[in-house]
Amino acid sequence: MSTRGECPVRRPADLWIGTNRGGLHPLRHGDGWSTGMPYPDAINVSFGVHSLRHDLHYLVDERDDGAIGVYRATADGWRQIARVAVDGNAPCHLALSHDQSLLAVANYASGSVSILDLDSNGLPIAPAHIFAHSGSGPNRERQASPHAHWVGFDADDRWLYATDLGTDEIRAFAVAPAPGGNRVRAAGTAFHAPAGSGPRHLLLHPHVRRVAYLANELANTLTVLVGGEGRFSAARTVSTLPEEYEGPSIVAHLAINAAGDQLYVSNRGHDSIAVFALDAKGDPRLIQHAPAGAAYPRHCVLLEDEGLMVIANEKDECVTLLPIDADGLLGPHVARVAVPGAAFVLPL
Incomplete structure (x- = not known):
């Protein structure tokens, strides 16, 4: 995508699929949807973010000795600009501050959060600042230690939040201007989730300030949070599953439309994809459970201009595309494309 007023840059593909093996795979639309030769140098790409300011992509390499790769996508293909250690194990999520001077990293296996300052060209300045954590939860298989799973800055770049699936917490970090860049410090626990719920993904409402949504992986619930400035409280919790469903399931990703x-x-x-209508105050009302079209929908992206949701399905190792109706409901999948190790949808 280009910023307003700029000429659009031709890309090698409109969508790329990050995988836990085999690199980045292009997803193209011609007579139908298809993939092509992958870019092999981006490995274990389970998440990434794009800097509009610098036109750089920051992609995780989710291994025990994980790192962040910095890439540029051009008409001639991908080019790696840098690779930086995060001093954490299995980095799985990233967030850019809105001024694009800081890059935060959630390290799943080590449970730590890494902060990297970015220079004037958008390149990370090593070494990373590490915020370690301790603790556990009641689920012995999944919560024996901290597992940072998501990071994100608030709209004013004053607070950074991190969900910890292993300790059932949202952690808060205060961000303040400092000579030579911003200063981040640990500020404590912003929210204690119910024991064993496994908070995975937080989404701050883009328009309703002080409202956020927490996806609890192990409890299969969505919690509406209110607050900010380093503190949240629960307003309401709803299931993401049908009442009659009794099989195994875990929540993965949250997405919200532009409106x-x-x-x-x-x-x-x-x-499935659970679809919630949000009222003017951000309160959710379940309106649909739409079949994802494949097993284990891990990550999804809304392409509203095209009226499509693109889903990376973990177990079936494929991408499915679902039409989005005017009322936000999802239709049956219109395409299914095999992508080995599909984990993440990267729109350009």
Whole structure:
């Protein structure tokens, strides 16, 4: 995508699929949807973010000795600009501050959060600042230690939040200007989730200030949070699954439309997208469980101009595309494309 007033840059493909093996795969639309030769140098790409200011992509390499790769996509293909250690194990999520001077990293296996300052060209300045954590939860298999799973800055770049699936917490970090850049410090726990719920993904409402949504992976619930400035409280918690469903499932990803009146949650196991209508105050009302078209929908992206949701399905190792109706409901999938190790949808 280009910023307003700039000429659009031709890209090698409109969409790329990050995988836990085999690199980045292009997803193209011609007579139908298809993939092509992958870019092999981006490995274990389970998430990434794009800097409009610098036209750089920051992609995780989710290994025990994980790192962040910095890339540029051009008409001639991908080019790696830098590779920086995060001093954490299995980095799985990234966030750019809105002024694009800081890059935050959630390290799943080590449970730590890494902060990298970015220079004037958008390149990370090593070494990373590390915020370690301790603790556990009641689920011995999934919560034996901290597992940072998501990071994100608030709209004013004053607070950074991190969800910890292992300790059932949202952690808060205060961000303040300092000579030579911003200063980040640990500020404590912003929210204690119910024991064993496994908070995975937080989404701050883009228009309704002081409202956020927390996807609890192990409990298969969505919690509406209110607050800010380093503290949240629960206003309401709803299931992401149908009442009659009794099989195994875990929540994965949250997505919201540009208008802020439709919220989507992916269910791995039930293999559906739960669709919630949001009222003017951000309160959710379940309106649909749409089949994802494949097993274990892990990550999804809304392409509203095209009227499509693109889903990376973990177990079936494929991408499915679902039409989005005017009312936000999802239709049956219109395409299914095999992508080995599909984990993440990267729109350009």
